[in-house]
Structures are given as C-alpha cells and as structure tokens.
Amino acid sequence: MPLPGPMIEALNLSKEYGALSAVRDLSFSVSAGQVVAFLGPNGAGKTTTLRMLAGFLGPSRGTVRVLGHELSEEPMRARRAIGYMPEAAPLYPEMRVAEYLSFRAALKLVPRSERKLAVKRAMDLSRVAEMRNTVIGHLSKGYRQRVGLADALVSNPPLLILDEPTAGLDPNQIREVRELIHGLAREHTVLLSTHILPEVEAICERALVLHQGQLVADGPIGELLQRRQARRVCWELRDATGVAKSLLESLGAKTISQADASHSQILTLETEWAHDISDVELQLEKAVAHLVEHQVGVRRVETARAKLEEVFSALTELQPTPLTDAPEIQRKEPRS
Amino acid sequence: MTGFWAIYRRELWSLWVTPVAWILLTTFLLLQGGVFYSIVSHFSGATELSFDNGPIESYFGQGSIFLLMTLLLMCPALSMRSFAEEQRSGTIEPLLTAPVRASAIVLGKYLATFTTYLLMWSPTLLYPVILRGTGVVDPRVVASSYLGLSLLGAAYLAIGTLMSALTKSQLAALMLSVLVQFGIFVLGVGEYIFEPGPLHALCSHVSMLSHMEEFSKGIVDLRRIVFDLSLVVLALFVTTEVVDSWRWS
Numbered sequence: 001m002p003l004p005g006p007m008i009e010a011l012n013l014s015k016e017y018g019a020l021s022a023v024r025d026l027s028f029s030v031s032a033g034q035v036v037a038f039l040g041p042n043g044a045g046k047t048t049t050l051r052m053l054a055g056f057l058g059p060s061r062g063t064v065r066v067l068g069h070e071l072s073e074e075p076m077r078a079r080r081a082i083g084y085m086p087e088a089a090p091l092y093p094e095m096r097v098a099e100y101l102s103f104r105a106a107l108k109l110v111p112r113s114e115r116k117l118a119v120k121r122a123m124d125l126s127r128v129a130e131m132r133n134t135v136i137g138h139l140s141k142g143y144r145q146r147v148g149l150a151d152a153l154v155s156n157p158p159l160l161i162l163d164e165p166t167a168g169l170d171p172n173q174i175r176e177v178r179e180l181i182h183g184l185a186r187e188h189t190v191l192l193s194t195h196i197l198p199e200v201e202a203i204c205e206r207a208l209v210l211h212q213g214q215l216v217a218d219g220p221i222g223e224l225l226q227r228r229q230a231r232r233v234c235w236e237l238r239d240a241t242g243v244a245k246s247l248l249e250s251l252g253a254k255t256i257s258q259a260d261a262s263h264s265q266i267l268t269l270e271t272e273w274a275h276d277i278s279d280v281e282l283q284l285e286k287a288v289a290h291l292v293e294h295q296v297g298v299r300r301v302e303t304a305r306a307k308l309e310e311v312f313s314a315l316t317e318l319q320p321t322p323l324t325d326a327p328e329i330q331r332k333e334p335r336s
Numbered sequence: 337m338t339g340f341w342a343i344y345r346r347e348l349w350s351l352w353v354t355p356v357a358w359i360l361l362t363t364f365l366l367l368q369g370g371v372f373y374s375i376v377s378h379f380s381g382a383t384e385l386s387f388d389n390g391p392i393e394s395y396f397g398q399g400s401i402f403l404l405m406t407l408l409l410m411c412p413a414l415s416m417r418s419f420a421e422e423q424r425s426g427t428i429e430p431l432l433t434a435p436v437r438a439s440a441i442v443l444g445k446y447l448a449t450f451t452t453y454l455l456m457w458s459p460t461l462l463y464p465v466i467l468r469g470t471g472v473v474d475p476r477v478v479a480s481s482y483l484g485l486s487l488l489g490a491a492y493l494a495i496g497t498l499m500s501a502l503t504k505s506q507l508a509a510l511m512l513s514v515l516v517q518f519g520i521f522v523l524g525v526g527e528y529i530f531e532p533g534p535l536h537a538l539c540s541h542v543s544m545l546s547h548m549e550e551f552s553k554g555i556v557d558l559r560r561i562v563f564d565l566s567l568v569v570l571a572l573f574v575t576t577e578v579v580d581s582w583r584w585s
Contacts, residue, residue: 054433058583076338079435086433090426094354095346106342107434151430 005068007032007159007189008053013062015048015213022048024213026062030206032158035185037200037221038193040210046193047087049210050163053191054084066159080109083157083188087164089148093137097128097147100136101154108155118154126150126180142173149177153184160184162192166199178202231273231280232256238297239267247294251287252277266299339436343444351414351452360413361456364406371395371402372463391467392474396481397552403485404521404544407492412513414452415496416506418445419579423504428582438579442572446497453489457482477554484551487564488544492517494571501578520544 009029051057064071066078123129209217253271422428499512524543
C-alpha cells in the first residue's frame with residue numbers, strides 16, 4: 001500500500017514517571033511497508049515507547065503521528081489505523097475465541113456484514129481457528145498470545161504494533177510467529193519489540209536500539225550485526241611447552257576461566273579480548289597463527305556469539321557488562 | 337457513540353455468563369420474597385385498611401429499610417467488576433487503544449449493570465399481580481414505586497462504577513461503594529435527628545428512606561428525580577475523567 005509520507009512518526013517523545021524518565025527525546029519515522037524492531041534490554045523503555053505509539057500512554061512531551069493524524073488531536077482516526085498487541089496479550093478469560101474477536105472487530109468499527117469474514121481471516125492467519133469455540137481462560141500461553149495477534153489483525157489495519165510477540169512461546173511457536181510476521185510484512189507496516197537478537201535477524205530490515213530510554217542506534221540489521229563481534233573465545237590447546245597462555249595474553253586475550261586439566265597437555269580456557277582491540281576477528285586469526293608457530297596444537301577454537309547486552313555495550317560505548325544478565329534498570333511499571 | 341453497543345453487549349453478556357449475576361439474583365429474590373411474604377401475612381390479618389397504606393406501599397415504603405439494605409449490597413456487587421477487573425488483568429490496554437471514546441466505555445459498562453439491575457427486579461412485578469387477585473392495586477402507585485427504585489439503583493450503580501475505576505481490586509471497589517452509599521443513607525437518617533432548619537432540609541433532601549416512602553405513595557417529586565439524576569451524571573462524568581487520566585499516569 002504505497003502512501004505519501006511516513007506511516008508513523010515520533011517527534012521528541014519523552015515519558016517520565018515521577019522523577020524517573022523512561023523514554024528520553026525519541027524521534028524517528030517509519031515508512032509504509034517496513035518491518036522495524038525495537039531492541040533493548042529489559043527496562044530500556046520499549047514497552048513504554050510502544051504504549052505511547054499505540055495511544056495507551058500519553059507522552060510527557062512530544063507527539064506521535066499516524067498517517068499524518070496526530071494521536072493527541074485525532075485519536076480516533078489514528079487508533080483506527082493501528083493494530084496493537086500489548087505485552088503478554090491480556091484477554092477476557094470468560095469469552096470464547098471467536099466471540100472475543102468478533103467483539104474486538106465491532107469495537108474497531110469493522111462493519112457488521114464483514115465481521116464474520118474478518119474474524120475468520122484473523123483466526124486463519126494466526127492459526128487459532130481450531131480453538132474458535134474454546135474459552136480463552138482454558139487456552140495455553142502460546143494460543144493466548146496468538147489470539148492477541150489475531151486481535152491486532154482483525155480490522156486489517158495498515159500498521160501493526162506488537163510488543164514482544166514471541167515472549168513465552170516455545171521454539172516451534174516462535175518460528176511460526178516469525179513466519180506469520182514475515183508474511184504480514186507484504187501488506188502491513190510492522191513495529192515490534194524484542195530482546196532476542198536472532199528474532200530480529202530473521203524478520204526485520206531495520207532496528208531501533210533503545211538504551212536507558214534513548215535511541216542509541218537506528219539502521220539496517222546488517223549494520224547492527226557488524227558491531228556484533230564476540231569478545232569471548234573458548235580454546236582447547238595441546239600445550240606441550242606451556243607457552244600458550246602467555247602467548248595469548250601478549251596478544252590481548254585475558255583469561256576468564258580455565259578448566260582443570262585432566263590431561264596434563266591439554267589446556268582448556270576461555271578468554272576475552274581487551275577493549276582496545278577493535279577488530280577481534282583479525283586478532284583471532286593472528287592469535288591462531290601465533291600459537292601454531294610456537295608448536296601449540298590448536299584443537300578447538302570457538303567464538304561465543306555476542307549477547308545482545310554486549311552489542312548494546314558496543315553501541316553505547318560502555319564497558320561490556322559481565323556475562324551474567326545485564327543489570328536491569330529499575331523501572332516503575334506504569335499503573336493500569 | 338461508536339463502540340458503545342459493542343461494550344454494552346459484552347458487559348451484559350459477561351455479567352450473566354459468570355455466576356455473579358445468578359448468585360445475586362437468587363439471594364435477592366429469596367430476600368424480597370421473604371419480605372413480601374411477611375408483609376402479605378401481616379395485612380391478611382389486619383382488619384382496617386387505609387387507602388394509602390396497603391401491601392404495595394409497605395413493600396416499597398415503610399418496609400423499605402430491608403429493601404435499602406439489599407440494594408446497599410446488590411448494587412456495589414453488580415458494579416465492582418466494571419473497571420477494577422480490567423485494570424487488574426490488563427485488558428484495559430487493548431480496550432483503551434481501540435478507537436472508542438472513554439465516555440462510550442463508561443456508558444456501556446454502566447448501562448449494562450443498570451440493565452442487569454432492572455432485570456433482577458423484573459420478577460417482583462409478579463407481586464402486584466398476585467395482590468390483584470385479592471384486592472385493588474393502583475397501577476400508578478406501582479409505576480411510581482418502580483420509578484423510585486430505578487432512580488435509586490441508577491444512582492447507586494453510578495457511584496459503584498466510579499469506585500470501580502478508582503481501584504484495581506474488586507473487593508476494594510465493593511467496600512468503597514458500600515461505604516459511600518451507607519454514608520448517604522446515614523446522612524438521610526439525620527432527617528429524624530435534626531430540628532427543622534437547614535440541616536434537616538439537607539438531610540431530608542438526600543434521604544433514601546423518604547425517597548422511597550414518597551415514591552411508594554405515588555408522589556413523584558421532581559427534586560428527587562433531579563437529585564438522583566445529577567448523582568448519576570456527576571459520578572459518570574468523574575469516571576470518564578478518571579479513565580482518560582490513566583493515559584497520563
């Protein structure tokens with residue numbers, strides 16, 4: 001659906017809860033047909049941002065425009081263009097799936113004559129049709145999530161805003177939802193949030209990275225992945241001369257852990273590159289060549305995939321956080 | 337009002353599909369049946385009857401202390417879910433992001449509880465029919481009595497809806513609205529305590545006892561109607577403002 005102007009744009013969006021600012025001065029625009037991911041660790045302000053975009057929360061400052069309609073000035077027009085799936089997809093437990101979707105369709109102004117078809121289409125797309133007569137309270141978490149997705153789709157809106165669409169799903173379901181979103185991307189603009197990097201790789205062409213409520217990166221996924229260099233390496237070396245460790249250290253690889261050697265000649269250790277080394281892949285090449293040159297048998301070299309937290313660290317140019325889960329920024333959940 | 341009918345239908349359906357309405361209805365009808373039975377057996381033994389004091393007047397009027405007490409629990413129990421449950425379970429989020437105005441949501445929810453309230457009273461329409469078998473029943477008195485009841489319920493339910501928007505807990509909503517309603521009731525009792533004067537005038541104006549007393553005698557006083565309806569409008573207006581304010585919390 002080619003449209004003039006951006007599908008959604010945010011201008012200087014900020015949200016404060018008392019003294020705590022959850023989102024700070026966020027500006028971006030998304031044009032029609034894009035699939036954009038909001039990335040960030042827990043507490044980075046993803047949910048707050050999506051809630052502001054969907055019109056559930058009013059920003060402390062700044063504006064949101066959906067298809068040119070300002071959300072605070074023309075809320076009804078703007079909201080009609082949005083299909084929103086909140087985090088954890090809250091639903092009425094006493095309703096049956098088809099009943100609920102029909103209610104939502106009515107609420108979203110789908111004409112009575114088209115409602116049945118719209119509900120059927122949404123159920124088929126999100127694969128809940130076989131549960132159409134099941135009471136929502138009896139559904140598993142995965143199905144509930146999909147009913148939430150069907151709800152976002154039921155009025156066939158041009159813009160979909162999905163907050164953690166794959167949270168709490170098993171790997172098969174995650175793959176299904178991914179495929180679904182991929183399929184939807186042809187006709188819809190999709191904004192989704194996630195804290196799982198592979199998910200983004202698979203379906204999104206552009207990522208907005210949030211860190212402590214601020215936009216720290218905005219660009220194609222490929223660019224983002226370039227920064228995704230693992231700084232950790234696991235080694236298994238046959239070290240007859242006992243020089244391996246000092247060799248590695250001279251090249252800037254700090255030892256983090258070392259397994260007890262059951263075989264005296266085998267050295268198993270995990271290292272991390274020093275921060276002043278910018279191209280770790282090149283450094284790895286150098287290190288392997290160096291080790292071989294000094295008669296050390298390289299049996300296994302494994303680079304750990306960088307965790308999202310490490311990518312964020314690279315983006316924000318902070319010190320990498322230890323591999324334990326990144327400290328969550330304490331954030332008050334908005335009421336209601 | 338776009339979205340109003342969808343909300344109204346869902347709320348009404350939700351009230352009757354869960355056990356709440358049925359439990360309330362059963363308890364309510366048992367209580368009312370008991371009151372009606374005792375009134376009828378009292379009058380069946382009476383030798384003299386004045387024309388403005390029959391079983392109907394008794395049931396809605398002098399006996400209305402029972403009636404008010406049942407309403408005091410029934411109305412808050414009907415309205416406590418409205419917004420408290422939506423806030424607790426988070427379903428308020430999809431609701432408020434749909435293209436519906438807060439006023440339509442509030443009105444839809446409120447009118448669904450009010451309809452349920454009227455439906456609960458409807459079986460008691462049999463009582464005047466039963467009484468007609470043995471004596472004369474003035475249909476105008478019956479009509480004004482039910483008008484009085486509807487107004488009272490409308491005001492109680494509006495207060496309950498507001499209380500439900502103020503908290504995430506159904507129990508807290510129930511207790512808050514019982515408290516407010518009981519407060520108004522007690523204020524009305526002041527009518528029997530204070531000497532004639534401004535305080536007495538105030539108390540008799542808000543008195544629920546004399547409210548029902550008058551309506552049960554066929555007296556339809558515009559001031560009573562205005563008072564009840566302004567309570568409804570005020571409570572629902574504040575509720576709408578509260579719901580809108582959630583966006584800015």
